[in-house]
Amino acid sequence: MTAPARTRTSAELIEAEEPVLAHNYHPLPVVVARAEGTWVEDVEGRRYLDMLAGYSALNFGHRHPALTEAAHRQLDRLTLTSRAFHNDRLAEFAERLAALTGQDMVLPMNTGAEAVESGIKVARKWAYEVKGVPADRATIVVAADNFHGRTTTIVSFSTDETARSGFGPFTPGFRIVPYNDLSALEAAIDETTAAVLIEPIQGEAGVLIPDDGYLAGVRELTRRAGCLFVADEIQSGLGRTGRTLAVEHEDVVPDVLLLGKALGGGIVPVSAVVGSREVLGVLRPGEHGSTFGGNPLAAAVGTAVVGLLETGEFQLRAAALGKLLREGLVQLVGRGVVGFRSRGLWAGVDVDPAIGTGREIGERLMREGVLVKDTHGSTIRLAPPLTITEDELRSALASLEKVLAA
Numbered sequence: 001m002t003a004p005a006r007t008r009t010s011a012e013l014i015e016a017e018e019p020v021l022a023h024n025y026h027p028l029p030v031v032v033a034r035a036e037g038t039w040v041e042d043v044e045g046r047r048y049l050d051m052l053a054g055y056s057a058l059n060f061g062h063r064h065p066a067l068t069e070a071a072h073r074q075l076d077r078l079t080l081t082s083r084a085f086h087n088d089r090l091a092e093f094a095e096r097l098a099a100l101t102g103q104d105m106v107l108p109m110n111t112g113a114e115a116v117e118s119g120i121k122v123a124r125k126w127a128y129e130v131k132g133v134p135a136d137r138a139t140i141v142v143a144a145d146n147f148h149g150r151t152t153t154i155v156s157f158s159t160d161e162t163a164r165s166g167f168g169p170f171t172p173g174f175r176i177v178p179y180n181d182l183s184a185l186e187a188a189i190d191e192t193t194a195a196v197l198i199e200p201i202q203g204e205a206g207v208l209i210p211d212d213g214y215l216a217g218v219r220e221l222t223r224r225a226g227c228l229f230v231a232d233e234i235q236s237g238l239g240r241t242g243r244t245l246a247v248e249h250e251d252v253v254p255d256v257l258l259l260g261k262a263l264g265g266g267i268v269p270v271s272a273v274v275g276s277r278e279v280l281g282v283l284r285p286g287e288h289g290s291t292f293g294g295n296p297l298a299a300a301v302g303t304a305v306v307g308l309l310e311t312g313e314f315q316l317r318a319a320a321l322g323k324l325l326r327e328g329l330v331q332l333v334g335r336g337v338v339g340f341r342s343r344g345l346w347a348g349v350d351v352d353p354a355i356g357t358g359r360e361i362g363e364r365l366m367r368e369g370v371l372v373k374d375t376h377g378s379t380i381r382l383a384p385p386l387t388i389t390e391d392e393l394r395s396a397l398a399s400l401e402k403v404l405a406a
Contacts, residue, residue, distance in 0.1 A: 010044060035062035052371055058385050060305070067266070089299035093306070096306045107275075108270070110270065114293075115271035121288060122282065131226060138193075141174075142176055143180075179198070180208070193225060195222075203381070206381070239262070239344075244315055256274070259271060259274060329347060336351060337349055337351060338350045355378075
């Protein structure tokens with residue numbers, strides 16, 4: 001008999017990755033093998049509280065039973081047809097997602113970057129066909145410190161040199177203005193402007209929350225100028241901030257919403273461009289597509305995700321637990337934390353640089369059994385699954401306090 005293969009240790013698996021995986025990530029040295037709810041377990045059986053939730057892709061926790069059931073059920077029936085044919089799951093997914101977001105139509109895609117690229121194409125097509133912008137003259141206004149993905153077009157309007165350097169030449173047609181600055185935005189909009197594309201909250205920049213009235217101001221400026229307001233809710237949407245969408249905090253309805261991450265329930269990549277019929281109606285057969293976009297497995301899981309959000313339970317949980325998170329962080333200001341920004345179950349925490357970089361804080365928290373992700377400098381992000389309990393959240397805050405004190 002052949003002896004069973006020995007399970008490799010975390011250290012061995014990390015070492016094995018080094019020569020065969022492109023080095024486009026620098027993950028914490030933890031090798032996750034199993035997960036459930038808010039907890040993950042490494043190869044050796046050590047447990048960690050997940051305070052990142054896959055950058056909001058795991059808003060409903062790991063292996064939420066309603067989502068895994070939907071996936072298993074669909075796996076036994078049909079997984080892929082391509083859009084060359086109809087499938088029996090797509091209509092319900094589109095109907096319910098449009099209703100949840102208050103929009104008319106859905107363009108299903110796979111990844112967040114695909115949704116952004118699709119939104120850019122739709123905005124330009126609309127500008128030429130509806131607004132009357134001369135051919136190849138359309139511009140899109142974006143915000144500095146944005147993060148919308150890492151394709152060549154998207155990094156063309158990034159201000160992060162790590163994302164840009166070495167990847168030119170860049171795609172033209174974008175104007176960059178400071179975030180949270182309505183005067184600068186107004187000055188950048190002209191007759192060629194197809195859209196203003198912004199994140200209602202800038203996640204990668206450190207969970208930057210704009211002033212009250214900023215989103216409403218963007219909506220008014222775009223309406224007055226006759227251009228589109230495209231809101232990238234890929235991280236901020238689907239319950240994370242205590243509302244279904246972050247724009248709802250100002251009762252704003254954009255022309256186009258970009259959704260992703262949590263839409264796939266942490267099971268399959270699912271994204272979507274959701275918008276008015278006037279905007280998405282400009283697309284015709286052959287002008288845009290995706291082999292896997294809207295596949296039956298993705299539609300089944302996405303429909304189950306929408307079903308969880310339709311109850312309002314997770315939005316209420318994020319709002320209530322967000323208060324607890326905020327109260328805990330207030331107690332740490334001046335005790336290792338120099339400042340923070342939070343909305344719902346999402347926070348950017350600025351640690352005193354004398355204590356360590358964000359990466360170093362993440363490594364220390366990992367040793368305490370808590371997983372977070374750093375961003376720029378000494379800032380870490382907290383974005384636990386919306387299924388986290390009060391006790392688990394308090395435990396994570398206690399671990400942060402311990403690390404800062406040490």
